[in-house]
Amino acid sequence: MKIIGSRALQERAERLFPGGVNSPVRAFRAVGGDPPFVERGDGAYLWDADGRRYIDYFGSWGPMILGHAFPAAVEAVQRAAARSASFGASTAAEGDLAELVVKAFPSIEKLRFVSSGTEATMSAVRVARAFTGRKYVIKFEGCYHGHSDGLLVKAGSGVATFGIPGSAGVPEEIAHLTLALPFNDVAAVEAAFATHKNEIACVIVEPVVGNAGCIAPAAGYLEALRAITAREEAVLIFDEVMTGFRLALGGAQELYGITPDMTTLGKIVGGGLPCAAFGGRAEIMNLLAPLGPAYQAGTLSGNPLAMAAGIATVGHLVKHRDTVYPLLENISAAVADGVAAEAAKAGVPMVTNRAGAMWTWFFTSTPVMDFATAATSDTASFARFHRSMLEQGVWLPPSQYEAVFLGTAHAMDDIHQTIAAAAVAFASHPSRPNVS
Numbered sequence: 359m360k361i362i363g364s365r366a367l368q369e370r371a372e373r374l375f376p377g378g379v380n381s382p383v384r385a386f387r388a389v390g391g392d393p394p395f396v397e398r399g400d401g402a403y404l405w406d407a408d409g410r411r412y413i414d415y416f417g418s419w420g421p422m423i424l425g426h427a428f429p430a431a432v433e434a435v436q437r438a439a440a441r442s443a444s445f446g447a448s449t450a451a452e453g454d455l456a457e458l459v460v461k462a463f464p465s466i467e468k469l470r471f472v473s474s475g476t477e478a479t480m481s482a483v484r485v486a487r488a489f490t491g492r493k494y495v496i497k498f499e500g501c502y503h504g505h506s507d508g509l510l511v512k513a514g515s516g517v518a519t520f521g522i523p524g525s526a527g528v529p530e531e532i533a534h535l536t537l538a539l540p541f542n543d544v545a546a547v548e549a550a551f552a553t554h555k556n557e558i559a560c561v562i563v564e565p566v567v568g569n570a571g572c573i574a575p576a577a578g579y580l581e582a583l584r585a586i587t588a589r590e591e592a593v594l595i596f597d598e599v600m601t602g603f604r605l606a607l608g609g610a611q612e613l614y615g616i617t618p619d620m621t622t623l624g625k626i627v628g629g630g631l632p633c634a635a636f637g638g639r640a641e642i643m644n645l646l647a648p649l650g651p652a653y654q655a656g657t658l659s660g661n662p663l664a665m666a667a668g669i670a671t672v673g674h675l676v677k678h679r680d681t682v683y684p685l686l687e688n689i690s691a692a693v694a695d696g697v698a699a700e701a702a703k704a705g706v707p708m709v710t711n712r713a714g715a716m717w718t719w720f721f722t723s724t725p726v727m728d729f730a731t732a733a734t735s736d737t738a739s740f741a742r743f744h745r746s747m748l749e750q751g752v753w754l755p756p757s758q759y760e761a762v763f764l765g766t767a768h769a770m771d772d773i774h775q776t777i778a779a780a781a782v783a784f785a786s787h788p789s790r791p792n793v794s
């Protein structure tokens with residue numbers, strides 16, 4: 359039987375998948391209503407199973423920076439697929455993509471490709487522990503580094519959306535080795551290193567937080583993390599799964615001029631196919647098997663289709679960096695500021711945090727600089743806003759604690775339509791002062 363329409367598909371999905379989804383953030387529990395089922399995407403648009411069109415502001419949660427079905431990526435994947443989807447042996451494409459990556463990220467001397475950001479961060483932490491011979495890991499509240507046991511502590515994103523403090527199924531003994539500190543608080547980092555002298559293997563951070571909503575580092579914060587980890591001989595890991603190739607070709611480390619010891623990449627690096635990477639200083643990476651004693655592996659790591667999509671996507675970004683990043687900045691500023699201006703006109707309290715082509719409209723009047731301040735947001739107002747925008751054909755990420763993304767395919771017309779839709783959404787907003 360052919361099942362058609364989002365509602366019918368949703369009923370079937372709820373029978374088959376916990377919560378009807380294969381990743382929790384795809385569910386609409388935090389904003390109400392049911393998620394549309396996607397049939398196809400092209401450029402800035404998605405079409406659902408009922409034939410409705412949406413302007414896409416989540417871009418597969420980051421990868422689709424060149425828009426959906428980017429022609430060069432589609433062709434590259436088709437060509438690669440015709441030569442077989444996987445070999446489990448080395449191919450030239452892995453080196454081709456790796457060369458593009460190390461050119462964009464000079465801090466990466468050697469790297470490994472894996473299939474998801476979760477694998478990249480988990481592996482980076484393992485090799486950091488092997489390098490230092492230490493156990494503890496510092497992460498920051500509201501930062502999400504995938505769902506490996508040790509990193510699922512105060513982890514932002516879906517965990518924050520659904521109000522889960524940690525995760526069931528993570529043994530206390532493992533969670534205990536992860537020190538979760540407030541973001542943008544240098545004193546907290548100093549205190550942790552003082553308490554755990556010579557016991558902290560690494561500090562892992564989203565240099566611009568995306569998974570508690572968008573939060574930029576305070577002036578001097580990343581510099582302080584760099585100085586403290588260097589002094590304490592701990593490994594500084596920049597998790598640039600979201601920010602890499604988005605904030606600048608060379609990610610947040612290029613934008614802020616900081617050289618981490620290790621970097622994790624994902625999302626854009628695979629152009630929408632399952633692909634991620636971790637890398638850094640050669641003396642650390644050389645501890646990996648078969649050279650060293652730290653084990654890490656993957657049947658589909660460096661998969662030919664993922665490499666093809668990655669080369670097409672990253673290759674385009676490298677070639678056109680001088681036009682792509684200024685364009686992304688301009689259209690992102692236009693839509694982020696345009697919607698913020700409509701909120702101000704309607705008297706809706708809103709804090710807009712933006713870093714290049716990622717941002718969050720927080721429904722609060724408190725400046726947002728860490729997870730605690732992000733949590734002052736009125737999530738019920740966000741949910742109403744989200745529903746109204748969706749009804750008007752604008753698909754935002756379905757959580758206050760996520761960043762909004764756009765790509766080079768978003769045209770000025772789309773931006774104007776989005777701002778107009780926001781004006782309609784805010785006009786019916788209950789916190790709008792009565793105009794008499």
Ligand SMILES: *Cc1c(COP(=O)(O)O)cnc(C)c1O
Binds near residue numbers: 502503569600624
């Ligand atoms: C998305 C994300 C991850 C996890 O990547 P997956 O491919 O979903 O496992 C890790 N870190 C950051 C910063 C992310 O945004």
